[in-house]
Amino acid sequence: MMETTDSNRNLLSVEEIDTYIGQFHILEGVSVDVAKGSITVLLGRNGAGKTTTLKTIMGLTPPRNGRVIFDGQEIQGKQAFKIANFGIGYVPENRAVFRALTVMENLKLAERKKGDLDRHADFIFELFPDLERLSKLKGNHLSGGQQQMLAVARALVPDNKLLLIDEPSEGLAPILIQQMMEAIRKLRETTTILLVEQNFIMASQLAERYVIIDDGKSVHRGLMSDLVQNQDLIHQYLGASIQAPISTSEVQ
Amino acid sequence: MSHNSKKLLYSVIGFLVVAGVVFGLYTYAGQEAFIRTTLSGLTLGSLFFLVAAGLTLIFGLMDVLNFAHGSMFMIGAYTGWQFYTNPTFIFGVLPLVLAFATTVMLIPVIKPRLVRLDLSEAWQKRLPILTYIAALLVAVLALVKFDILGLAKTAMVAVTTTSSNPLAELSPQEPLLRFLLRLLLLMLSGAFIAVGLSKPGNRTEVSAPEPLKKRLILPVVLFVLTIIFTLVRESASEGVLLMNGNLRFALAIIAATLFGFLLGALIEITMIRPLYVRSFFIVLMTLGMSFVMRELVQVLWDPLAYQMVRPPLFAQPGRATTIAEWLMNGSSTISIAGVTFPTYRLFVILLGVVMFVFVTLLMNRSRLGMIIRAGVQDPQMVEALGINVKRVFTLVFALGVALASLGGIGAAPFLPVQPMMGDQYQMQGFITVVIGGMGSYVGAFVGAMILGMARAFGDYFALKLQLSPTIAEASTVIIMIIVLILRPQGLFGKKD
Numbered sequence: 001m002m003e004t005t006d007s008n009r010n011l012l013s014v015e016e017i018d019t020y021i022g023q024f025h026i027l028e029g030v031s032v033d034v035a036k037g038s039i040t041v042l043l044g045r046n047g048a049g050k051t052t053t054l055k056t057i058m059g060l061t062p063p064r065n066g067r068v069i070f071d072g073q074e075i076q077g078k079q080a081f082k083i084a085n086f087g088i089g090y091v092p093e094n095r096a097v098f099r100a101l102t103v104m105e106n107l108k109l110a111e112r113k114k115g116d117l118d119r120h121a122d123f124i125f126e127l128f129p130d131l132e133r134l135s136k137l138k139g140n141h142l143s144g145g146q147q148q149m150l151a152v153a154r155a156l157v158p159d160n161k162l163l164l165i166d167e168p169s170e171g172l173a174p175i176l177i178q179q180m181m182e183a184i185r186k187l188r189e190t191t192t193i194l195l196v197e198q199n200f201i202m203a204s205q206l207a208e209r210y211v212i213i214d215d216g217k218s219v220h221r222g223l224m225s226d227l228v229q230n231q232d233l234i235h236q237y238l239g240a241s242i243q244a245p246i247s248t249s250e251v252q
Numbered sequence: 253m254s255h256n257s258k259k260l261l262y263s264v265i266g267f268l269v270v271a272g273v274v275f276g277l278y279t280y281a282g283q284e285a286f287i288r289t290t291l292s293g294l295t296l297g298s299l300f301f302l303v304a305a306g307l308t309l310i311f312g313l314m315d316v317l318n319f320a321h322g323s324m325f326m327i328g329a330y331t332g333w334q335f336y337t338n339p340t341f342i343f344g345v346l347p348l349v350l351a352f353a354t355t356v357m358l359i360p361v362i363k364p365r366l367v368r369l370d371l372s373e374a375w376q377k378r379l380p381i382l383t384y385i386a387a388l389l390v391a392v393l394a395l396v397k398f399d400i401l402g403l404a405k406t407a408m409v410a411v412t413t414t415s416s417n418p419l420a421e422l423s424p425q426e427p428l429l430r431f432l433l434r435l436l437l438l439m440l441s442g443a444f445i446a447v448g449l450s451k452p453g454n455r456t457e458v459s460a461p462e463p464l465k466k467r468l469i470l471p472v473v474l475f476v477l478t479i480i481f482t483l484v485r486e487s488a489s490e491g492v493l494l495m496n497g498n499l500r501f502a503l504a505i506i507a508a509t510l511f512g513f514l515l516g517a518l519i520e521i522t523m524i525r526p527l528y529v530r531s532f533f534i535v536l537m538t539l540g541m542s543f544v545m546r547e548l549v550q551v552l553w554d555p556l557a558y559q560m561v562r563p564p565l566f567a568q569p570g571r572a573t574t575i576a577e578w579l580m581n582g583s584s585t586i587s588i589a590g591v592t593f594p595t596y597r598l599f600v601i602l603l604g605v606v607m608f609v610f611v612t613l614l615m616n617r618s619r620l621g622m623i624i625r626a627g628v629q630d631p632q633m634v635e636a637l638g639i640n641v642k643r644v645f646t647l648v649f650a651l652g653v654a655l656a657s658l659g660g661i662g663a664a665p666f667l668p669v670q671p672m673m674g675d676q677y678q679m680q681g682f683i684t685v686v687i688g689g690m691g692s693y694v695g696a697f698v699g700a701m702i703l704g705m706a707r708a709f710g711d712y713f714a715l716k717l718q719l720s721p722t723i724a725e726a727s728t729v730i731i732m733i734i735v736l737i738l739r740p741q742g743l744f745g746k747k748d
């Protein structure tokens with residue numbers, strides 16, 4: 001019975017996945033658990049394998065070994081579009097907004113059922129008011145920040161149970177980072193989020209749990225509140241690639 | 253300079269150049285020759301567009317250069333010509349294909365059961381190979397002494413005789429009982445294929461989540477069609493031949509387009525899909541396929557050139573002065589501003605314009621078009637949104653082949669129908685795509701019209717100035733070189 005309660009609590013369990021890209025062994029036994037209704041953040045240096053972990057969950061770089069269990073079902077090895085249809089939304093790091101499509105079309109494209117967008121439009125435009133104003137503009141005319149918002153908004157169009165969000169703050173101006181954080185905080189009320197974030201301040205304020213990935217292995221996990229106290233651990237694995245976590249306690 | 257003002261400047265320059273060239277040609281050639289040559293150019297341009305539209309869509313989305321596109325143009329012409337002239341061959345072969353497809357399409361029904369079988373890994377590999385061999389043997393057995401060449405020759409006979417009775421050349425199909433045996437054997441062969449493709453014992457294969465009823469729809473429909481077309485094998489040919497010629501021509505267009513669509517889907521699923529990871533092989537594969545298609549056609553219909561009879565709407569001698577008069581009398585020529593021009597060529601121009609409108613609507617108004625425009629940029633992200641991109645690839649490839657096939661049947665009534673007829677159009681199609689920009693259907697349309705005009709006016713000047721007629725062919729390549737120097741990505745190209 002232990003297992004059932006466990007799978008009830010964890011919306012997503014990544015168990016010991018090995019992922020190869022070409023001949024390169026990128027992930028070596030990475031394990032990540034994401035509790036239902038929480039925000040979990042993947043931390044680690046550049047090139048540690050955080051993005052590949054998200055892509056592996058999404059089925060874009062399928063794992064060679066290991067299991068990915070989402071909502072009680074094994075999803076590893078399935079095609080990406082099937083995995084998405086289980087209820088996973090993906091926001092990639094390069095803000096893959098479709099440049100030839102208008103903002104509205106970008107959102108429309110993300111519909112899985114007719115009427116998805118109509119049902120969620122109010123919520124989406126409340127989170128990102130800019131998008132409503134820009135709805136007729138093509139993707140290639142948007143600024144970096146607007147593209148990032150569109151990329152997140154797109155994942156909100158269908159009823160997703162889990163959002164995989166890769167570096168939402170990357171390249172954003174401070175005021176936009178603030179807006180993005182507000183948005184993600186509001187999203188937590190309705191969905192579960194697995195986040196990759198280099199900005200440690202943002203990560204520490206948003207996430208309850210963390211997993212540190214280093215050199216393709218998941219080396220540490222636990223509560224965010226414990227991590228912010230543990231300067232040694234932060235230094236050892238996250239080093240200079242993140243801003244100092246001092247301001248965290250100040251903000252809180 | 254900002255993006256928009258630059259765009260405006262280019263448009264103005266482009267417009268001035270076009271206007272200048274048009275005006276220059278008009279004053280030089282005079283009204284009569286100008287209109288005649290322009291209409292010829294539009295006719296050629298329409299056909300170029302039908303070939304290039306498919307090429308550019310397929311390349312834009314999948315990065316596949318389809319070197320068999322010209323052969324598919326040719327296949328379209330043959331299919332339409334067969335259907336129009338004497339469909340005995342089509343109706344003789346159709347039930348066999350349907351019977352085979354019926355059981356192959358059982359895959360979603362049997363797969364969930366087969367993957368659960370307990371098989372050792374060696375047998376998981378061996379069993380599909382064995383079933384394929386069995387399928388091949390049974391299929392050969394099914395087609396023993398099937399007189400496919402005899403069936404194919406029926407349309408050839410129809411061309412050489414000038415009997416006024418359209419049914420005179422109909423040759424009887426073989427006895428029903430023997431034919432039924434062939435059908436059964438082909439269904440068995442298809443079933444073997446289905447078992448092999450289901451990967452028995454391979455538990456990692458995802459079973460189909462749809463309810464059984466939904467999975468049974470396609471096989472049942474195919475089975476019913478098999479029965480229907482078996483029963484009407486002979487009467488269908490008669491029925492088609494007794495039909496009004498214009499209606500028969502319309503059906504021939506539909507048949508050729510539909511066949512192109514299905515052929516394209518089949519080729520994409522079976523041969524191109526496994527090669528996306530090695531895209532260079534796709535070039536070799538499609539090139540090889542074009543040779544195979546040409547040889548097959550030569551075996552069936554001999555390496556001869558056939559002339560398809562124009563449908564009655566375009567065939568009566570006489571010159572109409574208005575469009576209404578043409579439609580009423582079915583005149584073969586029409587007078588446009590004092591210039592006599594064949595009505596059938598007007599129809600080809602119309603076909604090209606209609607298909608351009610269709611593709612424009614498809615790309616801008618439909619969900620499929622949205623997916624294609626997004627997929628050109630990033631197919632992986634489209635898939636991550638939950639869209640089955642593979643299926644979209646199949647659809648787009650099938651659509652491209654259907655357009656080429658439509659071009660083929662469109663060309664059949666005024667070009668000789670022969671195995672090499674598509675080669676020239678494929679070449680011009682590629683040049684069109686380069687001029688217009690890879691992946692842009694608007695570019696394909698503009699490029700096709702430019703090339704059509706270049707060919708037509710090239711011919712005109714060659715005749716008038718007593719130059720070599722090859723100057724017309726060379727002109728298209730010269731235009732391509734100029735475009736490549738000024739705008740390497742093509743006139744409407746965005747991809748680098």
